[in-house]
Amino acid sequence: MASPGALIRALRRITLRSGRSWQQVLKTLALLLRRLLGNPQVAELIRFIFLGTIVETGRVVGAKMVSTVNSFFLVKASFKKGELSYEWVSAYIDHHKVWNRSRTFRVVARNAEKMANRDLAISAVDGYPDAVYEPSDSEPELFHWRGRHWITISKDEKEGASSLTLQVWSRNRTVLDEFVQEARTFYRTSPQPPPKQAFDWSESLIVGHFNQADFSYDWVLDYLQSENVMADANEFTISTKQSDAGWNREDGKQLVRYVPSTNTKQRLRWRGHWLQVEFVIGYEDGNGRTSGGSINVLLHSCEKAVLSEFIEAARVHYTHASISRVTVHLTDNYGSWARAVTKNRRAFATLILPAGVKELLLADAQEFLASEEWYTFAGVPHRRGYLLYGEPGTGKSSTIHALAGELGLEIYFISLAAPGIDDYTLGRLIRDTPSRCILLIEDIDCAFPSREEDDDEPLLDAKGNPIPKELTPPLSQVTLAGLLNVLDSVASEEGRLTFATTNHIEQLDPALIRPGRMDLKIQYGLATSEQLEQMFARFYPYDDAADAEHGPSIGCYFSASGARLSAVELAALARAFAAAIPPARYSIAQLQGYLLSRKNEPEGALAGVAAWVVAQEEERREMEALKQKRRREAALRRVAEAAAEREGQTVREAASEREGQTEREGETAEEPSAKAEEA
Ligand SMILES: Nc1ncnc2c1ncn2[C@@H]1O[C@H](COP(=O)(O)OP(=O)(O)OP(=O)(O)O)[C@@H](O)[C@H]1O
Structure with missing residues (x-):
């Protein structure tokens, strides 16, 4: 804004330039203004601006007042x-x-x-x-x-x-x-399920991730199935695999199961809290096993104690439910524990072993498990190793499964020849097993084959040609030193029963089977007469209460004449059956195969056993001849290789001899000219 002094100075300049006095200039300006205001459009515009200013000021003041009142x-x-x-x-x-x-x-x-x-x-x-x-x-x-x-x-x-x-x-x-x-x-x-959450609520709620490689995964999976958590789901994957977790489990005969679709969210009310459960599928390894999956449980609570309570409930449920089952944990291709499989428990009584063997084994394991305190007191590592050795099909694996059921322990199965198992992963696997379990290493000899066997039976390729030894993959990446290390490690001292089985004890390194590593060694032989008789009696028991009206059933069998066979008659058949088979010649597994084909005919089983023995002997001769042939071929191949090697050597020697001679002749030819030069 111009000051009055500046205004007077400006007027003075105007008066000077126009040659008029400043009063005259003012008068002219006033006249101009009056004329402008006299114009109705200009007057309207000025009124509009004035009114607008008042309205805007009123609005701002009003809004201010409303917000003040609102606040x-x-x-x-x-x-x-x-x-x-x-x-x-x-x-x-x-x-x-x-x-x-x-x-x-x-x-x-x-x-x-x-x-x-x-x-x-x-x-x-x-x-x-x-x-x-x-x-x-x-x-x-x-x-x-x-x-x-x-x-x-x-x-x-x-x-x-x-x-x-x-x-x-x-x-x-x-x-x-x-x-x-x-x-x-x-x-x-609210009894109404909360909406499915896609958000990360780990800041306000408790989220538990149960990874498939961890044992808690099995507890939670089993528990959630028992709670029928998935009943409210809308998305299913239909599966005909009875091993799949899902609905319809109650009725084992159902053909299909509704498996919760992976990565969907299911809700469940648990002890007053809402849970949201999400099944995340793992990836399948080459053996059809999946790993890397998880179960994510979102608890509508922020108390960790609720999660602990949930885990404990799942664990107790799992332990209780597995009383009638035996759980076997398997490894994946990456050297981690993968999902477990459960099998029906095998009654210890169904094992047919020489008198006293079962009792000895059971008593030994029970005594070991009960004497943890003594081991600590005596400063002896609390571990026990068992080696079951002998012919195939004689009941070694069956014994371990039955024992696990009897002792209520889970089996952790390791195959030393499995891919992904080396000294390092073996150690980690053993560290990851819980205390009080059975660690089972089957066919321990396969990992460390003897040299002679290698020489006798070379591996053949698809066309039947022997594969050179340097190209044959090693059977196991586990070294003997590594295995011994693991067996002696602190991780093995947690009250663990280590079972190893082999068909070739003679091929095992003495260090592996010395006491302290393998404390109890039990030999499994081919069926004795006593075992054969017991086996027949197990296949054809006598049950007085069995109803004979509806034909043969468990405990009720008939003779060819149609009369029911009495207990005495069945016992006589069992004795005759045992007498018809040479003792210590066949495994129980072989005989089981035969008897399975005559499930309801004890007399038929006895009648056909002589022919079966003849057929077995014939098969055995053929197998032996084939083996001999392969051995002969291997020997001939070695002879041929050695001859070729010798021939090659002779040729090389002759060539180098010829070379030497040529050089010598060259030298003698050069000598006279050299002498001539000298002269
Ligand atoms: N002593 C036994 N008592 C009862 N059943 C037996 C016995 N031996 C073998 N069987 C039966 O034979 C089958 C094979 O037995 P199992 O796998 O236990 O033998 P194995 O000695 O472990 O054989 P391998 O050395 O080949 O692993 C099973 O179905 C089992 O029921």
Whole structure:
């Protein structure tokens, strides 16, 4: 703004230039202004500007006053989707049917049965999805809460993100506090399942990840199945594999199972808490086993104690359920424990072994497990090794499985020749097993083959040609030193029973089977007469209570004449059966194969056994001849190789001899000329 001095100076300059006095200039300006104001359009414009200024000032002052009043009487809170608090308020206002008066909806197709507020659905109960009204970005709704408080609720959806805004008409925050608290309690105790969470709520809720490589995975899987957690699921994978976890388990005869689709979220109410369970599928290794999977359990709680309680419940359930089963843990191709398989427990009584063997083994293992304190006291490592050796099919593996069932222990099975198992992974696998279990190393000799056997039976390629030894892959990456190390390690001292089986004890390094590593060695032989008789009696028992009306059944067999065979007659047949077979010539597995073909005919089994023996002997001769032939071929091959090697050597020697001679002749030819040069 120009100062009065400057104005006077400007007027003076104008008067000087125009040659008029400044009063005359002022007069002219006043005249000009009057003429302008006299123009109605200019006057209208000036009035408009004046009025606009007044209205704008009024609006700003009014808004300021409203916000000041609001801040006195309105409490505002917003809830963003993805936050647990959004779910509380959302579920609570759904329950109070706040949106029922809404006039803007999004119509979707859902199962109305699963809705909290059925008023927003046109329920048809015809097995087809219902039309459901979902409040969309709508006008605010007034909620008269508890009949005392007015709450304005609005739903906003911007760029895919939803939020709820609450405005509580109140002087202070107390009403909002009460509202949020009530919504929270309602949500927590509601029988309505919470919506499936796709958000990371690990900051507000407890999330437990159970990895397939860990044993807790099996506990949780088993437990969740027993709780039928997946009953509420909408997405299934249909499986005909009876080993798959899923619905229809109760009825073992069902052909298909509904397996929860992987990466879907299932909900379950557990001891007053909601759980969300997600099954994450692993990847399948070359052997058809899966690994790398997990079960993620999201607990609607933030107390770690609830998770511990859940895990403990799963563990107890698993242990209890496995009383009638034996669990065998297997390794994957990467040297980790993969998912376990369970087998029905085999009764110890079904083992047919020479008198006293079963009792000795069971008593020894029981005594070992019961005397942990003594081992600590005596400073002796609390571990025990058993070596079961002998002919194939004589019951070594069966004994270990039956013993595991009897002692209530799980089996951790390691094959030293399996891919991915080396000294390092072997040590890790053993460290990862729990204390008090059976560690089973089957066919321990396969890992360290003897040299002679190698020479006798070379590996053949697809065309039947022998594979050169340097190209033959080693049977195991585990070294003897590595295995001994692991057997002696502290990890093996946790009350573990180590069982090793072999068909060739003579091929084992004495260091491997010395006491301290293998404390009890039991030989399994081919069936003795006594065992043969017992076996016959096991296949054809006599049961007085069995109903003879419906033909042969367990404990009830008939003779060729149609009369029921008595206990005495069956015993006589058993003796005759044993007498018809040369003792210590066949394994129980071989005889089992024969008897299985005559399940209900004890007399037929006896009648056919002589022919079976003849056929077995014939087969044995053929096998022996084949073996001899391969040995001869291997020997001839070695002779031929040696001859070729010798011939090659002779040729090389002759060539080098010729070379030497040529050189010598060259030297003698050069000599005279050299002498001539000298002269
Ligand atoms: N002593 C036995 N008592 C009862 N059943 C037996 C006995 N021996 C073998 N069998 C039966 O024969 C089959 C094979 O037995 P098992 O696998 O235990 O033999 P193995 O000695 O471990 O053989 P391999 O050395 O080849 O592993 C099983 O079905 C088992 O029921």
